[in-house]
Amino acid sequence: MLTYSAVLAEGSNAALVTFTIYTLAVFGLAALSNQLLKSKSFLSEYFLGSRSLGVWAFALTFAATSSSGGSFTGFPSKIYTHGWILALWIGSYMVVPICTMGMLGKRLNQVARLSGSITVPDVLRDRFNSQRFGLMAVVLIVFFMSFNLVAQFKAGALILKVLLKDVDLFHSVSASAGQWTAGIDFLGNDPGYLVCLLFFGVAVIVYTTYGGFHAVVWTDVMQGIVMVIGVLILLPLALNAAGGLENATKELAKMTPPRRGLATVHIDEPMSQPLQVTRETWLRMQRDEAGSERVFRVAQPFSIDADVRDVHAVELLEITTPAEVSRIIAGDVPAEFDARLAVSEFQGSDENFGVVTVDTTAGSIPAVFHRGDVVVVDTKDGKRSFVVAVDTPVEAGGKIALTVTEPTTVPAAGTTIEATATKLSIKSVSYKYGADKPGVYVTGPGPSPNNDVGFLAFSIAVSFFFMWAISGAGQPSNMVRLMAFKDSKTLKRSIFTVAVYYTAIYLPLVFIFVCARVIMPGMEAEPDRIMPEIAVYLTNNVGAAWLGGLLIAAPFAAVMSTVDSFLLMISSAMVRDIYQRNMNPEAEEKTMKYLSYLCTMLVGSIAMVVAINPPDFLQDIIVYVGSGLAACFLAPVVFMLYWPRATETGCIAGMMSGFGAHFGMYLTGMFVNGSFFRPFQLFNFNPIIVGLFVSFLVTYLATRASAPPPEELVRKYFYRKTDKTNS
Amino acid sequence: MSSQPAPDREGYELDPVFVNSRREALAILLVWFVCMLWAVPVSYMLGYGRDVTPENVSTVMGIPTWTFWGILIPWLAADVATTWLCFVFIKDDDLGQAEDELPANEAVADGGNA
Numbered sequence: 001m002l003t004y005s006a007v008l009a010e011g012s013n014a015a016l017v018t019f020t021i022y023t024l025a026v027f028g029l030a031a032l033s034n035q036l037l038k039s040k041s042f043l044s045e046y047f048l049g050s051r052s053l054g055v056w057a058f059a060l061t062f063a064a065t066s067s068s069g070g071s072f073t074g075f076p077s078k079i080y081t082h083g084w085i086l087a088l089w090i091g092s093y094m095v096v097p098i099c100t101m102g103m104l105g106k107r108l109n110q111v112a113r114l115s116g117s118i119t120v121p122d123v124l125r126d127r128f129n130s131q132r133f134g135l136m137a138v139v140l141i142v143f144f145m146s147f148n149l150v151a152q153f154k155a156g157a158l159i160l161k162v163l164l165k166d167v168d169l170f171h172s173v174s175a176s177a178g179q180w181t182a183g184i185d186f187l188g189n190d191p192g193y194l195v196c197l198l199f200f201g202v203a204v205i206v207y208t209t210y211g212g213f214h215a216v217v218w219t220d221v222m223q224g225i226v227m228v229i230g231v232l233i234l235l236p237l238a239l240n241a242a243g244g245l246e247n248a249t250k251e252l253a254k255m256t257p258p259r260r261g262l263a264t265v266h267i268d269e270p271m272s273q274p275l276q277v278t279r280e281t282w283l284r285m286q287r288d289e290a291g292s293e294r295v296f297r298v299a300q301p302f303s304i305d306a307d308v309r310d311v312h313a314v315e316l317l318e319i320t321t322p323a324e325v326s327r328i329i330a331g332d333v334p335a336e337f338d339a340r341l342a343v344s345e346f347q348g349s350d351e352n353f354g355v356v357t358v359d360t361t362a363g364s365i366p367a368v369f370h371r372g373d374v375v376v377v378d379t380k381d382g383k384r385s386f387v388v389a390v391d392t393p394v395e396a397g398g399k400i401a402l403t404v405t406e407p408t409t410v411p412a413a414g415t416t417i418e419a420t421a422t423k424l425s426i427k428s429v430s431y432k433y434g435a436d437k438p439g440v441y442v443t444g445p446g447p448s449p450n451n452d453v454g455f456l457a458f459s460i461a462v463s464f465f466f467m468w469a470i471s472g473a474g475q476p477s478n479m480v481r482l483m484a485f486k487d488s489k490t491l492k493r494s495i496f497t498v499a500v501y502y503t504a505i506y507l508p509l510v511f512i513f514v515c516a517r518v519i520m521p522g523m524e525a526e527p528d529r530i531m532p533e534i535a536v537y538l539t540n541n542v543g544a545a546w547l548g549g550l551l552i553a554a555p556f557a558a559v560m561s562t563v564d565s566f567l568l569m570i571s572s573a574m575v576r577d578i579y580q581r582n583m584n585p586e587a588e589e590k591t592m593k594y595l596s597y598l599c600t601m602l603v604g605s606i607a608m609v610v611a612i613n614p615p616d617f618l619q620d621i622i623v624y625v626g627s628g629l630a631a632c633f634l635a636p637v638v639f640m641l642y643w644p645r646a647t648e649t650g651c652i653a654g655m656m657s658g659f660g661a662h663f664g665m666y667l668t669g670m671f672v673n674g675s676f677f678r679p680f681q682l683f684n685f686n687p688i689i690v691g692l693f694v695s696f697l698v699t700y701l702a703t704r705a706s707a708p709p710p711e712e713l714v715r716k717y718f719y720r721k722t723d724k725t726n727s
Numbered sequence: 728m729s730s731q732p733a734p735d736r737e738g739y740e741l742d743p744v745f746v747n748s749r750r751e752a753l754a755i756l757l758v759w760f761v762c763m764l765w766a767v768p769v770s771y772m773l774g775y776g777r778d779v780t781p782e783n784v785s786t787v788m789g790i791p792t793w794t795f796w797g798i799l800i801p802w803l804a805a806d807v808a809t810t811w812l813c814f815v816f817i818k819d820d821d822l823g824q825a826e827d828e829l830p831a832n833e834a835v836a837d838g839g840n841a
Contacts, residue, residue, distance in 0.1 A: 044827035051825060084791050087798045088770045094798075094805035095759045098812060102755045106820060107748035113825040245789025253784040439779030442791050444770065458771055465763045488820050492813040499809040503802060642749050711734045719739040 016167050018549035022222075022557065023203055029218040030211030037212060042593045043580075046212035047572040048118040049484050051109075053217065058485040059497035060224035061217040062101060064561040065477055072227070072555035073159060076534075077527035079513035082448070082455040083252055083441030087510050089456055092465040097498035100472040105482045105491050107641045111717060112483040119569075120476045120633070121577040123483070127640045128648040129713060131582065136652060138577045140632050140659065141476055142570055146607070148625040149566050153611035155622075156204070156559040157197035163532050163556060164196070188613055200560070201608035208564045209600040213484070216564040223557035228504055230535075230551040235508045237538040242515035251323070251518045252441040257431040257449070258524050259318045260299055262353045262389050262405060265311045266344040267304060275304040279526050282328070282335045283316065285343040295319050295328050296343055297335075297522035310344070312371065313389045313403040315353075317525045318346065320436070324521050333521055334537055347389070347429075352406040354426035356386055357399050358419040366417060368393045369402055377421040384421075441517070459684035471627060471688050474634025477565050480572075531555060567607075571600040620677035624666065631658035631691025635699045644718040646699075649706040654699025662691030744820040751817050758808050762801055770797030 037045050044051070053061070079086040108123070115126035121141065125134025164170040170192070178191035187194055207215050242248040265283065278301050285294040300315040319325055328335050347353065356377060358365075369375070373388040386404035394400055399422055406426055433454040434440035434447030441447065444461075445454030456464075472478060485491050516523075516534045523530045531551075539548035575596050580587055587595075635658060636651035665687035668680035679687045774793025787795040 041827040044825075051827075084794055085774075087794045088766070088774075091766045091770070091798045091802070092759075092763070094766070094802040095762045095809075098755050098805075098809045099759050102812065102817065103752045106751070106817070106822065107745065110744050110748075110820075110822045113823045116826045118827070246786060247789075249786050249789055249791060250781045250784060253779055253781045438781075439777070439784065442784055443777050443779050444775035444793070458767070458775070461767050461770070462763070465759075465767060469759055487822060488818070492817050492819075496810055496813045499806050503806055507799065507802065642745075642752065714734070715736070715739060718742055718745050719736060720742045722738055722740045 016164065016169065016549075018546070018553045022553050025222060026203065026207050026215075026219050026560075029222070030207035030215040033211035033214035033218060036214055037593075042589050043576060043596070044118050045214070046593075046596050047568060047576065048480070049213040049217055051113065051484055051486065053481075053485045053490065055490050055493040055497060057217050057221055058481065058490055059494035059501065061220035061561075062478065062481050062494065063097075063498045063501050064220035064224045064227070064558065065481065065565045072531055072558050073528050075509060076513045076516070076531045079510055080517055080523055080530045081527050082446035083517070084249070084510070084514060085444050085446030085456050086513075087507075088444065088461055089464055090468075090506050090510070091461075092468040093502050093506050095469050096472055097495050097502060099469040100475075100478055101482065101491065101495045101498065103473050104479070104637065104641060105485070105495075106488055108479060108482045108637070109485060109491070111641060114717060117483065119572045119576050120479050120483075120637075121573060122581070124636065124640065124651070125577075125581065127713070127717060128651065128709070130648045133648055133652055134577060134581065136655065137633075138573045140629075140655070141573050144625045144629050144632075145566050145570050145573075147621050149563065149570065149603070149607040150610045150614055151622045151625075152559060152563045152566060153197065153201055153607050154614045156200040156556070156563060157193055157611065159555050159559055160196040160200055161192050170195070186613065194612065197608060197611055200556075201604065201611070204560055204563050204567065205601055205604035205608070208567050208604065209597055212596075212600075213568060216561070216568060217484075219557075219564065220561045223554070223561050224501070226550060226557055227554050228501060230554050231505050231508050231512070233547060234512050234535060234538060234551060237542060238512040238515040238519065238534070241538060241541065242518045245511060245515070248515045248518045249442055252514060253439050254323050255321045255441050255517070256436050256438055257320065257434050257440065257447045258522070259320055259430055259435070260353075260427060261316060261318065261429050262312075262347050262403070263296065263314045263316045263343050264345040265302075265304075265314050266342050267309055267311075267340060268342070269340065270307045270309055271304060271340075272306055274306055277302050277304065277338070277341070280336060281341075282337045282522070283341055283343050284329075284337060285346065292322075293325060293329060294343070294346070295325050295335075296346070297525050299525040304341075316343065316346065317522060319521055321438075328521060333519065335522070347405050352426050352429055353389070353404065354406075354424070355401050356404050356421055356426070357401045357423035359398060359422050360394050360400050361398050362420045363418050365394055365419065366415075369400075369417070370415070374416045375402065375404065375419050376416060377419045379421050379424060457684065460686070463686035463689055466689055466692070467627070467686060470692065471630035471634065474630030474632075474637070474692075475626070476629060476633055477569055479633070479637065480565075480569065567600060567604050570603050571596065574603070575599050624677070627686070627688035627691065628659065628662050630688060631662035631695055634658075634692060635695035638696075639699050639703065643703070644714045645703060645708060647703050647706045647709050650699050650701075650703025653702035654695045657698035658691050658695030661694035662687050665690055743818075744822065747818045747820055751812070754812065754816060758805065758812070762805050765801045765804075766797055769793070769801075773797060 075086070075090070078089070111127060112118075112123050115123060117123040117126055121134045121137035124137045125131060174192040174195050177195050181187040181191060181194065207219065239245060239248075242251075277298055279298050281298045283296045283298070285296070296316040296318050298314070299317045302311060302314050304311055319328065327333055356375065358375065358377060369388045369392045371388055371391050375386045375388060376383055377386065384406065386402070386406050389403045389405055392400065392402055404426075430436075431447050431449045432452040433445070437447075445456045445458075448455040485494065512534070513530065516530055520530070520534055520537065523533070532555075535551035536545075536548040539545060539551065575592065579595060580592060584591075632655050635654040639646040639654065640651055665682065666676050666679045669678045670676045672680050681687070682690050770793050773796060774791065785792040790799060
């Protein structure tokens with residue numbers, strides 16, 4: 001019988017084969033798409049697919065672009081971590097297709113045809129005959145999308161790295177890359193990430209540059225089909241493995257969240273060689289006096305030197321539900337214990353832990369920080385007391401990183417040392433909401449490791465109903481697709497198709513990953529891997545490793561389809577909106593063609609290079625960009641489409657105020673919550689609600705206060721000659 | 728605020744695509760609002776702040792009761808509403824043709840609408 005690690009390795013090799021086939025198919029589609037470019041108006045075809053998308057192409061490109069890699073990594077990981085409450089979190093997807101496609105689709109498509117626009121800034125510019133409005137839209141799109149592009153490149157590379165981590169070929173290529181890049185600081189110190197970024201980046205840049213919009217759309221269609229087939233196959237396998245949904249829900253009702261902490265791991269027989277302990281490893285603690293058994297999963301990989309008997313400050317995750325512990329020990333779930341190792345001590349009951357970096361040049365610092373010493377440090381929140389977890393000698397220099405625990409009560413024992421903190425990275429041991437509370441995974445607001453009101457408070461649930469359905473309509477990447485469908489019939493059938501598609505994807509995903517909690521405990525150590533691990537595990541159970549590979553390819557394909565659309569949006573903004581509309585309106589088609597290729601390739605390459613050393617907070621940037629774009633674009637676009645009285649002044653004011661209000665919430669968060677990416681939540685609502693409210697209000701008021709728009713524009717976009725006049 | 732005489736639009740009528748699209752957008756907004764009023768409060772009332780144990784967990788077809796009545800049923804209702812909007816309510820309007828869709832000699836200056 002295969003061990004669990006061997007099963008994963010086999011599944012990952014299947015994934016590699018699937019990736020190869022998938023990538024070849026993508027290049028094939030790009031080549032076909034390039035043929036279309038030769039027979040049609042280049043710019044319209046390259047950036048908008050000649051407004052000819054049929055039902056399947058339009059529906060699936062819309063669905064795939066909207067559901068980025070998050071749908072297949074972040075969402076499953078959230079269901080796993082917080083339980084059934086994710087059904088409410090994703091609930092507004094019941095109306096996302098009709099809202100995001102139906103509210104603006106038909107009218108936006110018509111106005112784009114009337115004006116001959118092929119980009120979103122194009123429409124804004126032509127609708128008001130305003131060069132400055134068009135340029136402002138370009139600046140905002142390039143600003144937001146560039147950050148997002150870098151973030152998505154990083155996300156793509158990370159997903160690929162996670163998925164290939166058990167593939168031998170990947171390790172040997174990474175090792176070679178590590179040798180070649182040794183000593184080049186710019187290329188970072190993670191050759192595996194570099195290899196994945198290069199593979200992912202080059203693939204996306206080449207097929208997007210060569211094939212343009214149609215290549216992107218056809219890739220989306222292929223990916224959309226992979227996603228839905230994957231989910232529909234996984235559903236019965238997961239239900240079967242969990243003993244049915246009823247059983248899974250009852251098991252979840254027993255569960256209490258796991259506990260993180262620092263442990264000392266004891267080795268009975270010291271190793272002759274150093275040993276690497278991975279996250280897949282499970283450990284036991286000897287039975288306590290009450291006779292109860294405790295099991296742990298490694299939360300951070302660690303190494304054990306030769307001839308060592310005890311390793312301190314090892315980060316572990318303790319399973320706290322007795323029924324789960326029994327199933328793990330009985331071998332009913334995939335868990336591999338390392339019998340050579342045992343947990344001898346675990347500090348995880350009422351303490352936080354982590355790393356505190358102290359300044360050794362200030363105050364009276366000892367030569368060695370001993371385990372058990374109490375360090376009182378000055379932080380911006382005041383003085384905090386920590387207990388040193390590992391003996392740490394002080395070397396000459398300015399700073400030293402100490403592994404510490406932070407007890408809830410001030411410790412009395414040990415030497416007390418006053419110090420100044422330069423950096424704190426302290427993690428919560430217990431969940432702030434839901435610890436030791438059975439039933440928390442089947443009720444609201446759901447368990448949360450870092451929020452004491454739970455995962456989804458009522459006001460946040462309302463915010464999400466706005467966020468997905470309403471702000472989704474305000475995304476320029478969605479708007480450009482609404483300009484590309486063929487006719488009204490196509491739009492109507494596509495909305496219906498996407499509605500069925502989302503119903504078939506999102507609710508089953510909740511069922512599958514609720515079951516995954518029961519099938520595969522302890523994944524909180526690495527929740528983003530739950531999708532590939534459960535896919536491989538379940539498909540191997542039925543002897544279909546190739547299917548696991550196909551399912552593993554889904555998140556990779558999903559992030560690819562998001563990146564390629566962003567890439568084209570930035571490139572179109574530069575080529576069409578800046579060069580052709582403002583610098584050289586008479587540019588020949590041949591010039592535009594080569595410029596489009598060059599620009600797409602350059603933008604992609606620059607984003608890839610920046611992603612080698614991306615800034616921190618990338619996931620937060622993705623959230624900021626998504627909501628920021630909606631706050632800027634939704635109100636002006638709604639007013640320009642549906643209100644003949646709308647003016648350039650009103651819409652520009654609405655766009656800027658939406659940007660300002662949304663940005664203001666983030667800026668206030670920097671002062672109130674200590675970080676730009678922990679935005680201030682006015683009345684507990686997400687900044688997107690504030691941004692949209694201000695933007696709509698200001699657009700209306702500023703329009704009312706400004707002179708009416710030119711009559712010829714109103715006639716062109718809102719009126720038509722009567723039949724009597726025509727005759 | 729400026730008050731100007733109403734412009735003379737004799738010989739023109741409101742574009743039916745605009746009129747229909749606006750009516751459809753308002754109907755869609757109403758559907759969104761009804762779904763929110765259904766899903767969030769029902770989920771909150773049936774699913775929040777409850778002490779649940781394996782013995783008293785309430786389910787319908789294996790799904791927690793709050794998820795069934797607060798998410799699954801409105802989701803299916805939203806699908807029915809979407810289907811009705813798509814195939815009954817939303818009109819098949821002619822969206823016109825852009826210049827880039829026409830052969831060069833047929834392209835018209837006003838986009839072919841008026």
